[in-house]
Amino acid sequence: MAWEIDARTKFIALVGDPIEHSLTPRIQNAALKHMGVNVRNIAFRVPKGLLREVIKGFKAAGVLGMMVTIPHKEDAFKLSDERDKFAELMGSANLLVFKDGKVIAYSTDGYAASRSLKEVGIDVKGKRIAIVGTGGAGRALAFQFVLDGATRLLLFNRTIERAEKLNAELKRKLGFNAVQVFTHDPDLLRKELRNCDLLVNATSVGMHPNEAEIPVPADALHRNLVVFDIVYNPVQTRLLKEAKRKGCKTIDGVPMLVYTNEKALELCLGVMVTNELVSLMLRTCYSALKHPH
Ligand SMILES: NC(=O)c1ccc[n+]([C@@H]2O[C@H](COP(=O)([O-])OP(=O)(O)OC[C@H]3O[C@@H](n4cnc5c(N)ncnc54)[C@H](OP(=O)(O)O)[C@@H]3O)[C@@H](O)[C@H]2O)c1
Structure with missing residues (x-):
């Protein structure tokens, strides 16, 4: 399959402010390409206070899920319909998965x-x-x-x-x-x-x-x-x-960042991420840090 964006391409979003420094799109897109799925990760700079509108729009547009970073982690938790145990404990979330019309919150840093x-x-x-x-x-x-x-x-x-x-x-x-x-x-x-x-x-x-x-x-x-x-x-x-x-x-800190991305892929795509893919993400991340854009 060609690695082109077409009318069937699905998305996983990354939302935060600031966001330009994030390595997540590079790590996840390397993994998605290797998996051969027609899915991409795209980053969006979203200022505080706008998360509700963004969730509504992404959900309506069929985005698979949304990784969330500073300053939205508490709002992400509050705006979800269901939460995993760790998110419940933390009162914050770094991943929202859109499934069956619901917003499910996860906290994967731990x-x-x-x-x-x-x-x-x-x-x-x-x-x-x-x-x-x-x-x-x-x-x-x-x-x-x-x-x-x-x-x-x-x-x-x-x-x-x-x-x-x-x-x-x-x-x-x-x-x-x-x-x-x-x-x-x-x-x-x-x-x-x-x-x-x-x-x-x-x-x-x-x-x-x-x-x-x-x-x-x-x-x-x-x-x-x-x-x-x-x-x-x-x-x-x-x-x-x-x-x-x-x-x-x-x-x-690189493995922690990669395991956060691994969990996001598993939960958004409903697949197991293999050790081979984790190794690829680790290599991609170390290399991106050596050669920043
Ligand atoms: N490897 C990974 O996957 C991963 C994941 C998450 C975060 N991180 C990294 O972890 C760090 C913290 O992230 P966070 O999300 O917890 O940020 P945060 O919520 O903004 O917390 C920042 C922490 O750093 C302290 N701090 C900041 N400047 C300081 C200074 N000059 N002297 C002493 N303490 C200082 C703050 O203390 P006060 O409470 O006094 O402000 C607070 O405890 C960041 O560098 C982030 O990149 C890495």
């Missing part, structure tokens, strides 16, 4: 982070985990790690109220009490990371173009710490470079 760790042999069960950054992604990670059996969570955030709110939610929704909350302070990180097994950066610190920044002081890292940085641009953040230097096992 799954994607958890799989990123499992694929390299990291089981969070029984672990003490420090999460730096309790924004949208940090929240998803915290809920997921509790569901996956973490023993203790240490939440660090610049705006302490946000971390406190997450702590209260973990207590109320999951009955999880083993949380300590800290402000994002280098000395507190130095002290508290000594007894942690896993450190996750879920802040945007170190992201392009601020690549010289690091969310955790290098001297707080030690070789018994696994370091997962969900920032994927650059792939090797300063945090990951320093962690490697200390002998830590490290995981970059």
Whole structure:
């Protein structure tokens, strides 16, 4: 089949603001082409407040589904007819699937982070985990790690109220009490990371173009710490470079991004995505980051 858009082509949309930097269309279109299906992923910049109209229009036009990013994740949840368990827990969604006239919301960041760790042999069960950054992604990670059996969570955030709110939610929704909350302070990180097994950066610190920044002081890292940085641009953040230097096992943010796309394809198309396709998406993503448009 030729890789041309014709009158039968179906679409999966990606909606956010800003959106121009997103790698999702490149990752998904590489996979869709390989699958030989007449479906494309297209990005739309949609300002906050306009999601209701966009959902209505896309649904009417037969769009298969819609991936949703900042600033629409809470609105996507509110505007859906049905939600999966994790979206219900989070009160936000990053994927809407249009099916049988209904809008079904999913939250897949937790799954994607958890799989990123499992694929390299990291089981969070029984672990003490420090999460730096309790924004949208940090929240998803915290809920997921509790569901996956973490023993203790240490939440660090610049705006302490946000971390406190997450702590209260973990207590109320999951009955999880083993949380300590800290402000994002280098000395507190130095002290508290000594007894942690896993450190996750879920802040945007170190992201392009601020690549010289690091969310955790290098001297707080030690070789018994696994370091997962969900920032994927650059792939090797300063945090990951320093962690490697200390002998830590490290995981970059690309697999998490790819597993989010894998789930979206599965749920929008109703097919299983093979390991071969996942590998193709990983290669596409690493290559796109090396050779940006
Ligand atoms: N790999 C993946 O698939 C994936 C998925 C989702 C997100 N991400 C990445 O994860 C990062 C966070 O995304 P998000 O959706 O959670 O964003 P968000 O909801 O806007 O949260 C941003 C977080 O970063 C913190 N932060 C920002 N600037 C900071 C600074 N200068 N010093 C200390 N903390 C700072 C914020 O703290 P305050 O609360 O104090 O503002 C907040 O905790 C982004 O870099 C994003 O690209 C990656």
